[in-house]
Amino acid sequence: MPRTPYAPPRKTAGAPPPQTGGGRPLPNARLPLAADRSSRVSSVDLMVHSGAKWQERASFALLE
DSSP: OOOOOOOOOOOOTTOOOOOOOTTSOOTTOOOOOOSOTTOOEEEEEEEEEOSSSEEEEEEEEEEO
16 A cells, blocks of 8 residues: 655635634633632643744643
């Protein structure tokens, strides 16, 4: 069976770029937290490398 070269996924024409908060929460982002002082929140940024530079793709808040 012949091997096919890898082709990256095609971009959909007119699709908006992924929304990121640039390290800030998005205006419509809400994190449902209990008013419990034992809860801790950590933030995680998803970074990708485009071959030339690192770019932030998404930010997440995690409830521990």
